[in-house]
Every structure is written in structure tokens, then in C-alpha cells.
Amino acid sequence: DQQVKQNSPSLSVQEGRISILNCDYTNSMFDYFLWYKKYPAEGPTFLISISSIKDKNEDGRFTVFLNKSAKHLSLHIVPSQPGDSAVYFCAASSSGNTPLVFGKGTRLSVIA
């Protein structure tokens, strides 16, 4: 049973527009959430995180929103750039500790 779900395998967005990547989770014990970006032939790279005590965290063009009641989080990228084209993984943890539980990923394509 998947505890972290990314239901959109792929997403295409035009350069300059907003990209919204979604993630749902089922385990109520999860209290720390992270987004990782992965380019081909590279390992995942940490992008941004959010603790369950917050509902929003922003870092430059990247913002993560958390809706605890809906067990849903989203990553907003604005404006989207061609270099943002990658696979994005949502991950969750309990008590802010390892291990991380990952979703299957969403492949984002930003079209120039």
C-alpha cells in the first residue's frame, strides 16, 4: 500500500508559467515532508521541505503548501524555467527522522 502518492506521472508547462506538482499521503504519523528533484543519471537533490507545524514554506521560486486535514501537499514553481525539467519526488518522514518514504515521482517538462 503506497503511503505517499503522486498521481500525475507527468506534467508539461510553458516557460514562465506556474508548475504545480501534487502529492497525497495516507500515514497520519508523517510530520515532515520534502521535495527532491532528479535529473537523469544523477541522484535526487533536496529542493525544499516543510514541517507539519507550518502550512507554507517558500524558497525563491519554489513554494510548498501543506494541507494536513486533506493529507495533501503541493509544490509550486513560478516562473517555470527549462532547467526545471526533471523528475520531482515527494517524500515524507515521521518525527523528522529517516527513513524517507517516497512517491513514484512526477516528470516535469518545461517547454520554451
Add this chain to the structure above:
Amino acid sequence: ETGVTQSPTHLIKTRGQQVTLRCSSQSGHNTVSWYQQALGQGPQFIFQYYREEENGRGNFPPRFSGLQFPNYSSELNVNALELDDSALYLCASSRGQGVGNNSPLHFGNGTRLTVT
């Protein structure tokens, strides 16, 4: 600051063989985790080592084993390889066992294992 390095980058083995994958953690990191990423899936936790002791394990059989050395580098060993073991194996290191902003997991580029 040296990042996480893994070797080899690619490996082809035959079913039933044994394999050892290696990982050097990022400088200053004392915790190493191993993840398996099958095609089309997200990384799945195998186990974690902290101060040379295994202190967490995912849903993987005992033929998956590991070591952490005093310099915090690590090995993943897989015995009696099966076709389904074909995957990208990712090593990640961190300072301590938390995943907070001050110590996110840093991943290596992985070892692509193909079992034929």
C-alpha cells in the same frame, strides 16, 4: 566539500551471483542510508547505518546486508541475486538521523545494477 560518491556506476550480474556496492558519505556525515529505485518507482528504503550499526531496515530480505566503516563509508551486499533486483541503488548520507532543513539527505548518483 566532497559529495556522496558511489561505485561502480553500472554493473551487470547473473542471477544467483553476489554483488557489493560501495558508497563514500559526504564529509561530516555519520549516517548512511541505502535506497532501491526500480524502474518507474520512487526510491525505497533498504536500511540505514549510524555509527557503524544498522538502526533501521525496510521491507527487504536478509540477503540484502550492509556495513558501515569507521570513516562512515558503507557497503551494500546482495546475495543470491534475482532478476527483480535490477534497479538503481542509491546511497544517501546525512548528519545524524534527522531529515530537517539543517541536514537533508544527500544522495549519490547511484549504481545501476542489471541482473540477467
